Amino acid sequence: MVREWDPRTASSAEIASLLDTLNAVLTADLPQDPPWRESSLREYLSEVMPGERRISWVAQEEPAADGNPGRILGQVQVLLLGGIGVLEVLVHPSVRRTGLGRTLVKLAARRIRDEGFGSIGVEVVGDTPAVAFYESLGFAREYVETRSVLDLGAVDWPALAEMATGIGAGYHLEFCPGGPPDDVIEAYARAKAEVRDVDDGELRPSSYDPERLRDSLDTLHRRGMKPYIVLAIHEQSGEVAGLTEVVVPAQHPTRADQYDTIVVQDHRGYGIDRAIKARMLLELRSAEPELAEVQTWNAQANEAMLKVNAELGYRPDRDWCEYGVDVAELVHRLDAHP
Numbered sequence: 001m002v003r004e005w006d007p008r009t010a011s012s013a014e015i016a017s018l019l020d021t022l023n024a025v026l027t028a029d030l031p032q033d034p035p036w037r038e039s040s041l042r043e044y045l046s047e048v049m050p051g052e053r054r055i056s057w058v059a060q061e062e063p064a065a066d067g068n069p070g071r072i073l074g075q076v077q078v079l080l081l082g083g084i085g086v087l088e089v090l091v092h093p094s095v096r097r098t099g100l101g102r103t104l105v106k107l108a109a110r111r112i113r114d115e116g117f118g119s120i121g122v123e124v125v126g127d128t129p130a131v132a133f134y135e136s137l138g139f140a141r142e143y144v145e146t147r148s149v150l151d152l153g154a155v156d157w158p159a160l161a162e163m164a165t166g167i168g169a170g171y172h173l174e175f176c177p178g179g180p181p182d183d184v185i186e187a188y189a190r191a192k193a194e195v196r197d198v199d200d201g202e203l204r205p206s207s208y209d210p211e212r213l214r215d216s217l218d219t220l221h222r223r224g225m226k227p228y229i230v231l232a233i234h235e236q237s238g239e240v241a242g243l244t245e246v247v248v249p250a251q252h253p254t255r256a257d258q259y260d261t262i263v264v265q266d267h268r269g270y271g272i273d274r275a276i277k278a279r280m281l282l283e284l285r286s287a288e289p290e291l292a293e294v295q296t297w298n299a300q301a302n303e304a305m306l307k308v309n310a311e312l313g314y315r316p317d318r319d320w321c322e323y324g325v326d327v328a329e330l331v332h333r334l335d336a337h338p
């Protein structure tokens with residue numbers, strides 16, 4: 001049975017069942033990734049930025065004879081934002097290649113079309129069945145990043161402590177657990193906006209005006225994801241010269257996600273990138289004792305950042321791709337399929 005599903009009102013048993021399927025998918029496709037926990041999973045699935053909407057469907061077994069609800073073996077969700085529908089599909093490994101993935105995409109694609117959106121985007125992990133799946137549906141690869149993982153157990157901490165202080169005169173670093181303090185929000189947003197103009201075309205959504213930045217931090221908190229920031233402040237002007245963001249999600253708190261790292265154009269060449277990232281790792285070591293790994297995504301063309309990441313101990317893990325398709329074409333293709 002496939003039906004629309006709202007995580008906000010779903011039973012705890014359904015949330016737990018979806019978690020089981022998610023972890024079975026991870027074991028099959030990304031066996032090195034830590035399993036997810038139930039902590040704040042409902043909020044993770046429900047909460048969105050203002051102006052965005054998430055719609056979800058599940059494939060669920062029929063209820064058992066004793067009345068217990070059947071297991072959730074598949075899920076599709078679509079996030080509607082700014083003209084595009086972003087898709088996520090999960091099918092339990094035990095029921096793959098039976099057409100369930102295609103059925104779920106069909107439901108989502110029709111709704112995306114009916115809501116008036118023109119295109120669909122999806123994140124596809126390299127070396128997993130999702131690549132052949134989306135290509136079979138006519139999705140085209142638009143962008144590739146490399147995911148790298150840092151094992152904190154293998155870090156040379158004394159070397160890192162040296163990197164954290166190896167910054168040009170006239171700058172100091174600030175550690176901000178929870179996000180940038182309110183008095184630097186404007187400067188923080190300016191730093192993000194400038195790099196958005198000049199940098200390397202990364203697709204990760206960046207919050208570049210103060211209001212949007214506040215909303216984005218608030219959404220992170222509501223989804224159970226704890227942000228940490230290290231800032232490099234240019235002392236003479238008080239400007240934010242550089243920033244790095246790491247998020248520790250309640251759903252997998254042993255592996256954190258590195259978000260943006262930005263060094264503003266005028267402040268490049270002073271060791272800020274290396275110093276802010278090194279300081280972040282030193283701080284996380286005491287702030288998050290459970291943390292074992294940090295993962296990061298970089299454009300393959302971003303050689304400077306890849307070099308710094310390699311010095312810190314990050315090891316390339318696998319390709320992480322963005323695929324896209326025109327909604328009308330996708331619906332047409334799926335309707336034509338028997």
Ligand SMILES: CC(C)(COP(=O)(O)OP(=O)(O)OC[C@H]1O[C@@H](n2cnc3c(N)ncnc32)[C@H](O)[C@@H]1OP(=O)(O)O)[C@@H](O)C(=O)NCCC(=O)NCCS
Nearest residue numbers: 029089090091096097098099100101102129130132133136
């Ligand atoms: C990608 C995924 C959704 C496919 O689900 P599915 O139910 O097995 O897909 P379908 O049975 O509808 O397959 C449709 C078509 O896709 C293609 N396809 C799917 N899996 C494939 C595979 N392993 N190899 C080659 N082609 C494949 C085939 O053309 C297939 O049609 P066919 O079976 O008639 O040949 C599923 O593998 C999945 O959940 N992967 C995890 C996705 C994810 O988001 N992971 C994130 C964390 S890793």
